[in-house]
Amino acid sequence: MRVLMIGDVVGSGGRKAVTKLLRDLRSELSIDFVTLQGENLAAGIGLTVDTVAEMTEAGADVITTGNHVWDKREFIDHLDDPYLPVLRPLNYPLGSPGRGATDDSGPIAVINLIGRVWVGEFDSPFAIVDDLLAGGFGQRKPIVVDFHAEATSEKGALAWHLDGRVAAVVGTHTHVPTSDCKVLPDGTGFVTDLGMVGAVDSILGVEVEGSLNRFLTSRRQRMQPVRSGLINFNSVLIDIDPATGLANSVKRVDRQIEV
DSSP: OOOEOOEEOOOHHHHHHHHHHHHHHHHTOOOEEEEEOOOTTTTEEEEEHHHEEEEHHHHHHHEEOOOOTTTEEEEEGGGGGSSOOOOOOSSSSSTTTSSSSSSSSSEEEEEEEEOOTTOOOOOOOEEEEEHHHHHTTTTTTTTEEEEOOHHHHHHHHHHHHHHHHBEEEEESSSOOSSSSEEOOOOOOOOOOOOOOEEEEEBBTTBBBHHHHHHHHOOOOOOOOOOOOOOOEEEEEEEEEEETTEEEEEEEEEEEEEEO
């Protein structure tokens, strides 16, 4: 069983790259299931119904998010739509709109978590995922986890904490792909960060001038995603043994495409 997990998709340029590449990748690599980190889909910040539909039509099965999930206010009510394959981090406070995990979207169960180091005040991702798994979530299905976090140590700690209990833990949020793909001793695949689907000539997918000015002036300003040009497509392919629900291998799948 093969799962492709795609890094943070940044704005229209990222969405165009996914649309151009994903169908062929699914065929080329015999992919059974696709997750996509979507919190930057709509102009680089948040999601909309239309951008979600664009990505599901391109071939994404589940869309995960992070700290920008609430940034398009008109989308918040849609998080409770049972037919919308979008997750928000599970460890937001009880009563938050939406859901943080799903085991009814195909052959793979997916959990979305957010880190606490340098990100924000959230419930413990370690405790909440323990409770979820203890309650029988994802029984008889491989489980993959998108951990949207800043600190590499926190991401690694969660992967080791879940080793042998889930098929994979992948980090997102930094938009920088890491080269540490591995399978931990008890069978959980891990990579510190998937990376992004965003412009090569950019700073984390946004225009250089806006990001640079923020450092030069110390003033917050709206940063615009790069909409065209050469785009990095960063993802990881996890090969899972269906008999055990654990990982056989974890490999980077990185491409570049003009949009």
